[in-house]
Amino acid sequence: MKLHELTPAPGSRKNRKRVGRGPGGTDKTAGRGHKGQKSRSGAGKGSFFEGGRSTLISRLPKRGFNNVGTTYEVINLAQLEGVEGETLDRAALELAGLVRRKNRPLKLLGRGEITRAVTVHVDAASEAAVKAVEAAGGRVILSSASSETAEQAE
Structure with a gap:
């Protein structure tokens, strides 16, 4: 017996019903009855539809707090050690592969150590x-939007 000679057991496979393909019980309306929403293509209202009344999710009380804050692209000090150059701006960090999402603002965090003097241009940074x-002889320059709020806080 060879691979191309294999066949399923007789009676184990059945052809699918081809509805709407001529006489034979499921022609014309294809088992959907006559007219009405359920007879149309793309029919149905979805599993959450409750006949026009307010849905369950709308009727239940809302609790908690939804924080719609800024999501930053985070860079740690330890990651800066591997980046070449004296000035580290967004372009240099993207080139080094530290920035994954280009539409998010950058934030510098204090995990790890830095041993050389660098100038870092970011949108936000932690105090640490x-x-x-x-302390390493460098400086952090915040972008204009962030630096205005930092100056007002001082």
């Missing part, structure tokens, strides 16, 4: 990260 960069 700024202190660590300045």
